[in-house]
Amino acid sequence: MEYICGGYERLSDADNKNEESSSIQSQKIIIDSFAKFNNLKIYKHYSDDGYSGGNFDRPAFGEMINDIENGKINCVITKDLSRLGRELYKTGKYIEEYFLEKCVRYIAINDSYDSNIGDSMLGIRLSVNDLYLRDVSKKVKTSLRAKQNRGDYIGSFPLYGYKKNPKDNHKLIVDEKVRNIVELIYNLALNGKSPSKIAEILTLKKIPIPIVYKQEPRGKFITENDGFGIWKRQTVFGILTNEMYIGNMVQNTHNKISYNSKKLRKTTKEELIVVKGTHEGIISKDIFDKVQCIIKCKKKIRVTDRQLDYLFGGMIYCHECGHSIRISKDVLKSGIRHYTQCNLYTRKGKFGICSSHRVNYDWLEEDILEYLQNVCKNFFKNYNFNDLENNSQIIVIKNIKEINKKIEKLTNLLNSHKQTIDNLYMDKVKGLVDEEMYKRIYEQTKIEINKLNLELEQLNKKKQLNEKQTSNNIVFNRFKSSASDYMSLKYPTKDQIKRLVDRVEIDKDKKIYVHLKFSELK
Numbered sequence: 001m002e003y004i005c006g007g008y009e010r011l012s013d014a015d016n017k018n019e020e021s022s023s024i025q026s027q028k029i030i031i032d033s034f035a036k037f038n039n040l041k042i043y044k045h046y047s048d049d050g051y052s053g054g055n056f057d058r059p060a061f062g063e064m065i066n067d068i069e070n071g072k073i074n075c076v077i078t079k080d081l082s083r084l085g086r087e088l089y090k091t092g093k094y095i096e097e098y099f100l101e102k103c104v105r106y107i108a109i110n111d112s113y114d115s116n117i118g119d120s121m122l123g124i125r126l127s128v129n130d131l132y133l134r135d136v137s138k139k140v141k142t143s144l145r146a147k148q149n150r151g152d153y154i155g156s157f158p159l160y161g162y163k164k165n166p167k168d169n170h171k172l173i174v175d176e177k178v179r180n181i182v183e184l185i186y187n188l189a190l191n192g193k194s195p196s197k198i199a200e201i202l203t204l205k206k207i208p209i210p211i212v213y214k215q216e217p218r219g220k221f222i223t224e225n226d227g228f229g230i231w232k233r234q235t236v237f238g239i240l241t242n243e244m245y246i247g248n249m250v251q252n253t254h255n256k257i258s259y260n261s262k263k264l265r266k267t268t269k270e271e272l273i274v275v276k277g278t279h280e281g282i283i284s285k286d287i288f289d290k291v292q293c294i295i296k297c298k299k300k301i302r303v304t305d306r307q308l309d310y311l312f313g314g315m316i317y318c319h320e321c322g323h324s325i326r327i328s329k330d331v332l333k334s335g336i337r338h339y340t341q342c343n344l345y346t347r348k349g350k351f352g353i354c355s356s357h358r359v360n361y362d363w364l365e366e367d368i369l370e371y372l373q374n375v376c377k378n379f380f381k382n383y384n385f386n387d388l389e390n391n392s393q394i395i396v397i398k399n400i401k402e403i404n405k406k407i408e409k410l411t412n413l414l415n416s417h418k419q420t421i422d423n424l425y426m427d428k429v430k431g432l433v434d435e436e437m438y439k440r441i442y443e444q445t446k447i448e449i450n451k452l453n454l455e456l457e458q459l460n461k462k463k464q465l466n467e468k469q470t471s472n473n474i475v476f477n478r479f480k481s482s483a484s485d486y487m488s489l490k491y492p493t494k495d496q497i498k499r500l501v502d503r504v505e506i507d508k509d510k511k512i513y514v515h516l517k518f519s520e521l522k
Contacts (some may be wrong), residue, residue: 002041003040003041003074003075003105004041004043004072004073004074004075005035005040005041005042005043005073005075005076005077006042006043006044006045006046006064006067006068006073006075006076006077007027007028007031007032007035007042007044007045007046007077007078008045008046008047008060008061008064008076008077008078008083008084009024009027009028009031009045009046009047009048009078009079009083010047010048010049010051010053010058010060010061010078010083010084011023011024011027011048011049011050011051012050012051012052012053013050013052024047024049027078027079027083028045028047030079030109030110031045031077031078031079031109034077034107034109035077040075040077042077043067043072043073044067044072044073046060046061046063046064047060048060048061052086053082053083053084053085053086053087053091054085054086054087055087055090056085056090056094064076068102068104069102073104074102074103074104074105075104075105075106075107076099076104076105076106076107077106077107077109078107078108078109079108079109079110080108080109080110080111081108081111081113081122081126083108084106084108088126091126092122092126095115095122095126096122096416099115100115145252145273147170148249148251148252148273148275149273149275150275151249151275151278152170152171153169153170153171153172153249153251154170154251155251157214157216158172158175158214159172159242159244159245160178160182160210160213160214160239161174161175161178161179161181161182161239161245161282162174162175162244162279163175171278171279172249172278172279173279173280174279174280174282178213179282181202181207182239182245182282182283183282183283184202185198185202185236185239185240186240186245186283186287186288186291188201189240189291189294189295190287190290190291190294192294194233195233195234195236195237195240196233196236198231198236199230199231199232199233199235199236200231200350202231202236203225203228203229203230203231203351206225206226206228207228207231208228208229209222209228209229209230209231209232209235210235211229212227212228212229224348224351224353225351230347230348230351232347233347237295240291240295241292241295243274243288245281245282245283245288246281246283246284246285246288247276247277247278247279247280247281248274248275248276248277248278248281249273249274249275249276249278249279250272250273250274251272251273252267252271252272252273253266253267253272254266254267255267255271307326307327310327310338310361310365311365311369311492311494311497312327312364312365312368312497312501312504313327315497315498315501315503315504316340316503316504316505316506317503317504317505317506318342318343318344318345318354318357318505318506319357319505319506319507319508319511319513320354320355320507320508321342321344321353321354323342323343323344323354324343325340325341325342325343325357325506326340326341326343326346327339327340327361328340328341337360337362338360338361338362339358339359339360339361340357340358340359340361340364340506341356341357341358342354342355342356342357345357355508357506357507357508357510359506359510359512364512367512368501368504368512368514369489369492371514372489372492372497372500372501372514373488373489375516376488376489376500399466400463400466400467403459403462403463403466404463406459407456407459407460407463410452410455410456410459411456413452414449414452414453414456417445417448417449417452418449420441420445421442421445421446424438424441424442424445425438499517500516500517500518501514501515501516501517502515502516502517503515
């Protein structure tokens with residue numbers, strides 16, 4: 001078989017290196033030499049310079065996967081296993097599942113791994129790489145946490161109103177160019193102005209929004225309000241409630257979900273790291289406390305939180321700008337009238353952006369319900385119910401087959417983990433693995449085995465339930481009952497509407513577009 005190979009190189013910021021380009025180049029030389037010696041043709045090199053092995057969200061790696069999908073390469077070569085990735089399970093999944101499914105040969109030169117031959121030590125090698133990744137992540141996190149606890153600033157862009165001290169990048173000094181803006185925001189709040197009103201005032205004064213003023217990359221794409229941007233309520237609220245403005249360093253506001261993920265989660269108030277008196281405050285503590293009291297007293301339930309009270313609340317969008325449309329109410333002498341309005345227009349309509357999209361919501365709800373009732377009635381009028389019972393049986397049988405596939409896959413993975421423990425024990429006996437590493441890998445693998453056993457137990461229960469449904473035809477009766485509910489919509493619920501309707505759009509001419517979730521209903 002002729003192999004058309006892709007050479008993959010990766011280097012992260014945490015790797016030991018003098019020059020990134022030369023290190024990548026060194027990997028290319030090793031791969032090219034190996035290919036030449038073994039009469040393998042290199043189609044292309046894919047290089048990710050400065051990317052962690054903890055996840056696979058890398059541009060060159062993605063390009064390589066696309067070329068595999070398009071049949072351009074059928075062999076991947078790396079200097080060693082860690083260049084492909086350090087995270088245990090995803091790296092193993094690519095090697096032992098994806099490459100095999102796509103008939104792609106994988107070679108890790110320094111680890112003497114070739115998928116055409118296999119290696120019983122692969123699980124241990126990947127585990128060691130994963131432990132290295134966890135260890136590096138832990139050390140980096142510990143180092144950053146120590147700096148935060150000292151009151152050192154570790155962010156890239158300082159909070160609006162501050163800048164990094166030229167003599168020490170971990171210290172902050174007041175940005176005198178915008179000190180008066182921060183003071184203005186607090187003075188307006190003291191005078192009873194809401195964050196929304198303050199945002200409007202700042203926008204009308206053409207004061208650049210923070211990302212424009214600080215020349216952040218995102219700020220380059222701002223064109224609204226002559227390029228100064230439009231201030232948001234959330235931005236003003238954040239300035240009014242941040243202790244940084246009284247001289248306290250507030251950090252650890254967000255944390256990575258895990259060592260191998262780029263996703264962040266917002267930390268709780270208890271998790272914040274606050275060090276008092278680290279820099280000059282722009283606002284006095286007395287003024288700050290007064291503003292907090294005003295905000296707390298004026299706090300109300302936001303309109304968006306009430307949208308779920310309406311049958312189509314949270315499902316209506318502007319046809320032109322794509323933003324959500326809120327439902328509000330007017331209290332008149334004749335009673336209460338509900339109406340719709342584009343959220344973007346509410347915030348930025350004064351600057352000529354979008355239009356109100358105002359319609360009577362009560363009439364809108366009646367018209368959409370009537371339309372849905374007719375759609376469901378016509379659909380089931382022409383539906384062949386004789387086939388429904390047979391179709392329900394087919395669905396259950398298909399579900400059982402899918403469950404069996406999952407059970408087989410988990411069983412194979414479980415056996416693989418058990419084999420890893422057996423191999424690991426033999427390596428310990430031979431002195432290839434020390435006691436500490438044996439215990440760490442053993443405990444980690446044991447946790448995964450317990451998880452797999454639990455998943456298998458749940459799948460077997462699900463399988464038994466489906467087999468029971470096949471015998472007594474519960475599925476058919478459930479389908480028929482559900483069909484009856486859809487057809488009438490006599491007493492529609494929020495859940496029914498969400499299962500039928502994807503979204504509703506209103507255009508500037510008050511024309512309504514109802515997007516259904518099922519194309520068969522259209």
